[in-house]
C-alpha cells in the first residue's frame with residue numbers, strides 16, 4: 001500500500017501564539033479604560049510597510065501578530081470612551097471572546113448546524129421577550145442594512161405575491177418613511193426594484209417624527225393612482241436626531257390599509273428596555289418586522305444585526321428555494337430559506353454570551369447611563385452662549401452647533417468638525433439638519449463617563465474659539 005502523505009499543517013505554535021494574542025487583547029482592553037490624548041498618525045514607514053507586495057515565504061507568527069497590533073493601534077477604535085461619532089460599537093469584552101470562539105469553530109448558519117441554530121433561535125426569543133415583541137422567527141444579519149433589506153423582501157412578497165419570481169413587471173409600488181429615514185431603506189428600495197424615488201418622504205412634526213396622518217394620506221393617494229404600497233418603515237430612533245416615529249398610530253394606519261409595518265430600530269430600539277423611554281415605543285408589538293443592531297446600543301462588536309418578524313410565513317415565502325446543492329430533508333428548513341445570506345457566521349453567540357454573563361439588567365443600566373449622558377451634554381451645551389442646542393435629545397443623539405459671531409455658521413461648524421477629527425482627543429461626526437451644519441455626538445458606549453462628556457464640550461469650545 002502506498003504511504004499516505006501527511007496532511008498539510010497550517011497551524012501555529014499554539015501556546016506561544018495564544019499567549020501573545022491574549023496579551024495583545026488585554027493591553028487593548030486596558031487602553032480602552034481611559035481616553036487617549038490623541039490618535040497616532042499613520043506615518044510614512046507604516047504606509048510603506050502596508051504597500052509591500054505579497055510574500056511567498058512565511059513571517060514568524062509573533063512578528064506578524066505584532067504588526068497586526070500596530071495596524072490596530074493606528075486605526076480608529078470605536079470602543080474608546082471618547083468616540084462619539086456616528087452610532088458606534090463598544091466592543092464588549094465577553095462578546096470579543098465570543099467572536100473568537102465562533103470564528104474558531106466557524107459553524108455555517110446557512111444550513112442546519114446543530115446547537116448553534118438553537119442558540120440563534122433562543123437569542124432572538126430573548127430579544128423578543130426583552131422588547132415585548134411577539135417574535136415568530138428571525139435572523140441574525142450583518143447589520144441594519146441587511147436586516148431592513150430582508151424585512152422589505154418579505155413585505156414585497158406579501159404585497160405583490162410572486163414578485164420574487166416574476167419581478168415587478170412594471171407595476172409601480174412605494175415605501176413610506178420619515179424624511180429622516182436611514183439610507184439603507186433607500187438602498188433596499190433600489191435593490192428590490194421599488195426604486196429609491198418611490199420611497200415617499202413623509203412629512204415630519206416639530207420633533208422630527210413621521211406624521212401618521214400624512215403617511216395615511218400618501219398611501220391612499222398612491223392606491224388611488226394605482227401604486228402598490230409595499231411597506232411603511234417607521235424609524236425607532238433616527239440616526240440624525242434619535243426621533244422615534246409614532247409606532248402605535250402608524251400601526252393603526254397600516255392595519256386599516258393592510259400594509260406591512262417595518263420598524264427600523266437599528267440604533268434606538270434598546271432604549272425601549274429603559275422604563276423612562278419605553279412609552280416612546282408603544283405599538284412595537286404590532287409591527288410585522290423589527291430591526292435592531294446588537295453592534296450598536298447592545299454594545300457587542302460588529303457585525304451583529306437582528307431581524308425579528310411576527311409571522312414566519314412571509315420571510316419564508318420570500319427566501320425559500322430548492323438549490324440542488326443544498327438538499328433538504330422533507331419538512332426541514334435551512335436558514336437560507338429565510339435569510340438573504342448564504343455563508344453566515346455564528347453571530348448570535350457573542351450576544352448570547354453577553355446576555356448570559358451580564359444579564360439583561362446590566363444592559364438596561366448601561367443604556368440608562370448613556371441616556372443620562374445625553375441629557376448631561378444637552379445641559380452643558382445650554383450653559384454656554386457659544387453653543388446652540390438643536391432640540392432636546394429624545395434618545396442619546398444630541399445635535400448642537402458652535403456659534404461664532406461674524407462667521408457663516410455652516411462653514412464654521414463644518415470646519416470645526418474637520419478640526420476635531422484632526423485633533424483626535426474626541427471623535428464626533430458632523431451632520432446637516434435641513435441644511436444646517438451641526439455636530440451630532442451619539443452616546444452609546446458603556447465605557448463613557450460623565451467626565452468624558454464634559455471633555456467633549458470643553459474641546460469643542462476650545463477648537464471652536466480658535467476657528468472663530
Ligand SMILES: Cc1ncc(COP(=O)(O)O)c(C=O)c1O
Nearest residue numbers: 087143144145182184239266267
Ligand atoms: C436607523 C438605522 N438604520 C440602519 C442603519 C444601518 O445599519 P448597519 O450600518 O449596521 O448596516 C443604521 C446605521 O447607523 C441606522 O442608524
